[in-house]
Amino acid sequence: MNTHPVIAVLARRLRLAVIGGGPGSFIGAMHRQAARLDDCYELVAAALSSNAERSVQAGQALGFATDRCYASGPALLAAEAARADGADVVAIMTPNDSHYALSMQALGLGFDVICDKPMTNTLAEAHSLLAAVQKSERVFCLTHNYTGYPMVRQARAMVAAGQLGAVRLLQVEYVQGGRADESRVPDPQQLSWRDDPQRGGPSLVMGDIGSHAHNLLRFITGLEVSAVAADVGPIVPGRVVHDYAGALLRMNNGARGSFWVTQAAAGVENCLRIRVSGSLGSLEWAQEQPQVLHFKPLHAPAQCLTPNGPGTLPFAAKASRIVAGHPEGFHEAFANLYRDAALAIACRRMGVLADPDVLQFPNAQDGWLGLAFTDSVLRSSAANGRWMPCATVTQPERQTS
Numbered sequence: 001m002n003t004h005p006v007i008a009v010l011a012r013r014l015r016l017a018v019i020g021g022g023p024g025s026f027i028g029a030m031h032r033q034a035a036r037l038d039d040c041y042e043l044v045a046a047a048l049s050s051n052a053e054r055s056v057q058a059g060q061a062l063g064f065a066t067d068r069c070y071a072s073g074p075a076l077l078a079a080e081a082a083r084a085d086g087a088d089v090v091a092i093m094t095p096n097d098s099h100y101a102l103s104m105q106a107l108g109l110g111f112d113v114i115c116d117k118p119m120t121n122t123l124a125e126a127h128s129l130l131a132a133v134q135k136s137e138r139v140f141c142l143t144h145n146y147t148g149y150p151m152v153r154q155a156r157a158m159v160a161a162g163q164l165g166a167v168r169l170l171q172v173e174y175v176q177g178g179r180a181d182e183s184r185v186p187d188p189q190q191l192s193w194r195d196d197p198q199r200g201g202p203s204l205v206m207g208d209i210g211s212h213a214h215n216l217l218r219f220i221t222g223l224e225v226s227a228v229a230a231d232v233g234p235i236v237p238g239r240v241v242h243d244y245a246g247a248l249l250r251m252n253n254g255a256r257g258s259f260w261v262t263q264a265a266a267g268v269e270n271c272l273r274i275r276v277s278g279s280l281g282s283l284e285w286a287q288e289q290p291q292v293l294h295f296k297p298l299h300a301p302a303q304c305l306t307p308n309g310p311g312t313l314p315f316a317a318k319a320s321r322i323v324a325g326h327p328e329g330f331h332e333a334f335a336n337l338y339r340d341a342a343l344a345i346a347c348r349r350m351g352v353l354a355d356p357d358v359l360q361f362p363n364a365q366d367g368w369l370g371l372a373f374t375d376s377v378l379r380s381s382a383a384n385g386r387w388m389p390c391a392t393v394t395q396p397e398r399q400t401s
């Protein structure tokens, strides 16, 4: 019988506490389900709402032990740190304005952290959190979950193996329609956190989906955006927060790109698409058909690559749980980040080196670069689309244990 890799390293499952993702949250259930898919974690504690009473009730309704259903995130962290059988890892999926404080408290108490994007609301917070992660030597996994798809990992591995040659062009778009309906512009007296820039951050569209698009293009190409010329704002009449961002990109290898994200394209569902062209060929991938990666080599027939099909590279094969031809999707991709983080955490705790492929999940360095990109996009747009430099780290410091 095969021993589960985390159990082989640690002799037990990791104990996971969750903060946020209570009633009404789509992504909260996703985190909890992703954590369970590979049996790496035991869910032990929860703080699921900003309202103390609802937080405890929601935890009990999900089956958490009554004494581990907490009134708030800070209360959970303090109490779990004091328990002999307390949580090892904390997953944070609260509204954006609390990611920073909760992550800082969790790291300070010695927890490893899994946090949803955007990492923070400001560049200064991102800088401070990155420094805290590096000092703590804890694992910090940022759930840019699209990096978990087998065919996204295949694309990254193909670019890294030189199958595209020198990357020259890229195009990424994340187009949604959830905010296209003008009749749904919110009442300024009753704003949700997303419609309040103090809570949702300086740019709704960049925090919600631009951050994913930016991370995806960096993940696949291994390149950084060195300069951006952008136009950002609301396109639906009466809206104040941003629902559109478009930008031209200059990459740190000289490649040119375009970036187009909106939540206000009527009728569109969740169209995250990327195209990368190099001197030897092009790749195309779209999240709504995640099992297919189109490869168009120069002077050769186009190929339609599928998980565990011919040509699968090892990094992609590890991201797929079933044999070729059986569909996997959003849950499994999300779970790949949880599984990789679990292996990294188990190895860190035991002082052994993790497989380098395990350590490819987005981390605090990626979170900081995401905030730096948003900052440059906003400054460029405010300067009428003038080219603005972006922070680049050509060799991101990856977690090594």
Ligand SMILES: NC(=O)c1ccc[n+]([C@@H]2O[C@H](COP(=O)([O-])OP(=O)(O)OC[C@H]3O[C@@H](n4cnc5c(N)ncnc54)[C@H](O)[C@@H]3O)[C@@H](O)[C@H]2O)c1
Pocket (backbone or CB within 6 Å): 019, 020, 021, 022, 023, 024, 025, 026, 027, 028, 047, 048, 049, 050, 051, 072, 073, 093, 094, 095, 096, 098, 116, 117, 118, 143, 144, 145, 207, 208
């Ligand atoms: N990775 C992804 O694809 C993805 C998708 C959606 C949302 N997100 C991120 O997840 C986070 C939450 O977004 P959402 O769509 O779930 O928001 P939401 O408003 O739908 O739900 C937020 C949930 O968190 C709870 N909550 C709020 N403040 C809290 C606090 N201080 N402590 C504990 N619980 C609290 C609320 O009660 C609610 O249940 C955001 O940072 C968002 O960017 C990520």
